[in-house]
Amino acid sequence: MLPDFSIYNAIASPVFVLTEDENGDVVYVFMNAAGCRRRLCAPSDVIGKKATDLFPGRAALTAYERQCAAWRAEIEMSYEIPYAVGDEDIWFLTRLVPQRDVNGTVTHMVGLTQDITMEKRLEQAHAMTSALVDEMEDFVRFAAHDLRSPIANVKMLTDMLRDGFVDMGDGKYELIQMIEDIAEGALDLITDVLTQSAAVRADTKVTQFTFRNMCENILATLDPARQHRVTLPDVTVEGDYTAIQIIVRNLVDNALKHAGLDEISLQIDVSDQGDGQIAISVLDNGKGFDDPSLAFLQDEDSSAQSGFGLLGLRRLVRARGGQISVEHGVNGTGARVNVEMPGQLVQMAVEETATLALGQRYV
Numbered sequence: 001m002l003p004d005f006s007i008y009n010a011i012a013s014p015v016f017v018l019t020e021d022e023n024g025d026v027v028y029v030f031m032n033a034a035g036c037r038r039r040l041c042a043p044s045d046v047i048g049k050k051a052t053d054l055f056p057g058r059a060a061l062t063a064y065e066r067q068c069a070a071w072r073a074e075i076e077m078s079y080e081i082p083y084a085v086g087d088e089d090i091w092f093l094t095r096l097v098p099q100r101d102v103n104g105t106v107t108h109m110v111g112l113t114q115d116i117t118m119e120k121r122l123e124q125a126h127a128m129t130s131a132l133v134d135e136m137e138d139f140v141r142f143a144a145h146d147l148r149s150p151i152a153n154v155k156m157l158t159d160m161l162r163d164g165f166v167d168m169g170d171g172k173y174e175l176i177q178m179i180e181d182i183a184e185g186a187l188d189l190i191t192d193v194l195t196q197s198a199a200v201r202a203d204t205k206v207t208q209f210t211f212r213n214m215c216e217n218i219l220a221t222l223d224p225a226r227q228h229r230v231t232l233p234d235v236t237v238e239g240d241y242t243a244i245q246i247i248v249r250n251l252v253d254n255a256l257k258h259a260g261l262d263e264i265s266l267q268i269d270v271s272d273q274g275d276g277q278i279a280i281s282v283l284d285n286g287k288g289f290d291d292p293s294l295a296f297l298q299d300e301d302s303s304a305q306s307g308f309g310l311l312g313l314r315r316l317v318r319a320r321g322g323q324i325s326v327e328h329g330v331n332g333t334g335a336r337v338n339v340e341m342p343g344q345l346v347q348m349a350v351e352e353t354a355t356l357a358l359g360q361r362y363v
Contacts, residue, residue: 002108008032014113016046018067018096025050026067029108057224059083062216063094067109070096074106079213080116084221091120127242128312130319148190155183208346211237211270218249222256231267239278239343243320250313251282251337259286259334270345277322278343281336288335289326317341 008015014035021027028046036043039054046054051064063081070077077096082089093116098106158180167173212234219230237244248268255266267283317324322341329335 002029005030005032008110009034011112014038016111016113017108018071018111019108020071021048026064026071028054035113055083057084057220058216058226059220059224062213062220066094066213067096067111070098071106071109074098080120080217082120082217082221084224089117089120089221090115091117123242124246127246128316148187151183151186151190155180155187158183205242206239206343207241208236208238209241211235214241214245215248215252215268218245218252222249222253228256228263229265231265233269235270236346237270237278237343238346239341240320243316243341244280244343246316247313247339247341248280248282251339255282255284255286255335259284261286264334272345273340276342276344277340278345280339280341283329283334283336285329285334288328288333 002017002019005017008017008030009032011032012034015032016028016035017030018026019029027048027050029048031039031041031043031046033043036046039046051067052060054060055063059081063079066077066079066081076098078093079096080091080093082091084090092113094111094113096109096111098109101107158176161176162173162180165173165176212232215230215232219226223230252266252268256264265285267281269279269281269283271279273279314324317339320341322339324337324339327336327338
């Protein structure tokens with residue numbers, strides 16, 4: 001017998017309760033007033049329903065899989081799910097907490113949902129801004145490095161002029177000394193610039209996450225109706241989640257928007273290259289690029305409305321110490337985009353994998 005959950009109606013955020021029915025399905029037995037207002041439904045409408053019955057498309061399937069994983073493992077779990085609303089993605093963070101009876105048996109799970117859309121947008125904006133800052137820092141560093149040699153030559157010339165120079169009292173010796181002082185000051189300034197440039201490099205946040213879950217989140221908003229055929233690997237990656245998510249999302253979005261087909265085949269892979277590097281590839285059977293070698297050298301219309309464009313993507317990859325390239329797809333059809341960047345694949349036990357959030361959060 002489940003307890004009365006009406007107390008959760010006093011909470012301003014959506015709260016729901018899950019349990020297992022006689023068919024072994026994880027179903028809703030309660031949703032508070034805040035959750036019903038968001039869904040525009042009555043509390044009775046959710047009772048006995050699965051997530052796939054209440055929500056549309058890939059997002060619901062992803063949520064249901066996470067709920068089932070938490071129920072079977074009998075553990076707390078946090079997961080992030082994006083929903084496509086018009087041209088925007090709305091992100092929700094859900095935390096599931098199992099509730100046990102006096103015998104320690106899980107009778108139900110309580111879920112609390114929070115809107116984290118603004119947080120996700122800020123994370124992605126920060127990643128792209130950091131990439132731009134890194135690129136600017138690179139330009140300043142290279143320019144400063146190139147200036148060091150000619151200014152050092154100026155100082156060397158002043159030493160040559162001073163050698164054997166006879167001071168006639170007309171101020172020329174002082175001019176030579178002034179030139180040397182300016183050259184030394186410029187060299188000190190260049191050294192400071194190079195030191196500062198190295199010190200302000202944008203940091204990255206390395207976490208462990210399930211690559212398949214990350215891709216399912218991306219597809220939940222880019223292909224909510226499951227219109228396209230997508231192959232995904234089921235591995236755990238240790239790396240910069242935000243950067244990898246931006247990269248894969250933009251590559252998938254670009255493939256879907258510019259394939260020229262109503263239904264395409266998409267293959268997303270990730271592999272361990274050793275030496276702390278991973279390789280990510282996105283292969284499609286669309287129309288591809290006329291000249292793959294120029295794909296990331298010009299910013300054509302190859303960007304999503306909410307994306308960053310191919311030039312921005314290249315900037316992000318390079319800022320993370322990686323490289324990106326494009327080649328024709330299988331038998332010359334479509335395109336394969338390859339990205340190499342810092343990261344590694346990790347082996348985890350089933351119990352550990354179940355506790356991973358769909359991104360950066362752990363329970």
